Amino acid sequence: MLRLIPLSSPAARATLGVALYACALVGALSLTGHAGQLRAVTEGVYSSEQAQRGQQLYQAQCVTCHGGTLEGVIGPPLAGDSFLSAWSARPLVDLVDKIEKTMPLQQAGSLSRQQSTDLAAYILQSGKFPAGQAELNAAVLGQIAFPAARSSPSPAAGAPSLAPAGNLAQLMRGVTFPNANILFNVQVKDPGTQKPSAPVPFDYVLWGSTVYYGWQAVDQAALALIESTPLFLLPGRRCENGRPAPVDRADFKQYTAALIEVGRAAYRASQSRNAEAVVKVTEQLNDACANCHKVYRDGTQEGSSAGAARCR
Ligand code: HEC
Ligand code: HEC
Known part of the structure; x- marks a missing residue:
């Protein structure tokens, strides 16, 4: 199969490193477990x-x-x-x-x-x-x-260290937004009934959606949100207006953890292959985005544009 990025490229290796590190962060943030096993x-x-x-x-x-x-x-x-x-x-x-x-x-x-x-x-x-x-x-x-595994794996020795490459808005636009939209799309299209059809004229983005489509795409979008959302809290990240992203604020961390939890709920719903269950979770997804945006993105201070008021 055609690969856009060969796995041996530095970019692909860096991505793998990021995924491993993000896993460890998710473990630390995870709030739920299965209680009351007999x-x-x-x-x-x-x-x-x-x-x-x-x-x-x-x-x-x-x-x-x-x-x-x-x-x-x-x-x-x-x-x-x-x-x-x-x-x-x-x-x-x-x-x-x-x-x-x-x-x-x-x-x-x-x-x-x-x-x-x-x-x-x-x-x-x-x-x-x-x-x-x-x-x-x-x-x-x-x-x-199943028995509880002893400990979660830590990042591999020699893995590239993780530093922000974009500002928070770029991370949101590049990763959070498209994946959330794949989940929101279940509101209007049942993944179980989707058939892939190749685009003419050829377009890599549309072609890609004929390779991983239907429920598999919904699974992956939920997993992408779970794994990428901890990157919101990466130290050193700035917002588009240059202000440091509020990674140390307790409520910003809570909003981040809440989005990860919704991602997990979306994955569980997707795994049930029940479109209605996913649609239900998309309401929580909408809230998880909006709750944080209300405070940190869509600032309402008098005399300052939304952009300038961001990330205060
Ligand atoms: C065409 C290849 C293919 C066939 C046939 C197949 N699987 Fe899978 N299976 C996969 C892939 C790929 C995954 C990983 C993606 C996923 O979890 O949906 C997977 C994941 C799984 C998982 C989850 C494993 C984990 O640790 O997350 C289980 C359990 C599983 N398969 C069981 C089965 C059983 C039982 C059968 C036979 C009835 C079966 N599979 C047939 C390809 C296949
Ligand atoms: C923990 C807080 C938080 C959560 C949760 C969050 N966002 Fe954001 N988002 C922000 C902040 C803060 C900005 C502004 C960043 C900047 O200006 O650099 C932003 C910016 C954005 C932007 C860019 C807007 C623009 O054009 O300037 C998009 C798109 C976006 N978020 C989508 C989402 C979606 C979709 C979700 C939910 C799946 C989500 N965000 C969840 C805090 C959050």
């Missing part, structure tokens, strides 16, 4: 027979992308450290939902709840979690959680 996946929560049914489905529908030992090929690994850290402390119901609503990638929605649960049982067996007597069933999925 059982762990280590307690024999599925039966061997069920895992065997899951294995058959896996061999038929998943193996080409996730690999013979679940090591990951086109798709991510479904066993091992990186899988367990991605699912750290999350309830099994999230895994079953993920499978049922979004997999197999090209035929999302084709698996039943039972099949998706059997697949989860096979994933547990492959991860060396012991089998028990009873089958895993829909009623208990929300009460069983």
Whole structure:
């Protein structure tokens, strides 16, 4: 496939560094967790027979992308450290939902709840979690959680240090605004019914939207907001009028954290492949932008234009 930026370029490497660092910041800002878990996946929560049914489905529908030992090929690994850290402390119901609503990638929605649960049982067996007597069933999925991973990874040694390249308005226009708009667009276009059609005459931006379209684009927009919003708080950032961005103010940090939380809600809604659920979150998204803009962007002081009053 055509890549606009080869992965070996300095720009691409710098972007990877930024993504890693942003992950660590998100971890620090994360406000929510799953409370009140009753059982762990280590307690024999599925039966061997069920895992065997899951294995058959896996061999038929998943193996080409996730690999013979679940090591990951086109798709991510479904066993091992990186899988367990991605699912750290999350309830099994999230895994079953993920499978049922979004997999197999090209035929999302084709698996039943039972099949998706059997697949989860096979994933547990492959991860060396012991089998028990009873089958895993829909009623208990929300009460069983993956173990909490020990610690979140810190930025890789030698990663480029992170310094602002643009002012806050440029960050908003370049990153926040387009991604938020992809989410707002669900209000007027159901991602589930979108078909890609190549633009004539050729246009890279429009062409790009035929490569990653529909629900995948909505997933990515939500993830982009989660990962990029901590950059609002990068020390040394200035606003367009030259004033330092108010990165140390408690309320500015709260507005930033609130937008990250809405991003997470948008991702969860997108993963449910339910357009109405996403539309609902876009109301919160609108508020998360507006609450901060009211205070720090759209200044109302007498005698000063909005631009001059910004970031006070
Ligand atoms: C055509 C390739 C393809 C097929 C077939 C496929 N997947 Fe995936 N899978 C992916 C990709 C790519 C991702 C990462 C994107 C995402 O999370 O939506 C993924 C993500 C996942 C995840 C989330 C992993 C994580 O840690 O976030 C699970 C679980 C999963 N797949 C299970 C399955 C199961 C079970 C099947 C078979 C029913 C299956 N997949 C079939 C490509 C595939
Ligand atoms: C934590 C506070 C905060 C949040 C949250 C926030 N913004 Fe902003 N935004 C600002 C500030 C402050 C400016 C002005 C920056 C400057 O002048 O350099 C701005 C500027 C902008 C601009 C540029 C306006 C212009 O042309 O001058 C856009 C576009 C924008 N924001 C979009 C968004 C969207 C969309 C969201 C929500 C998804 C959002 N912002 C969330 C604080 C925030």
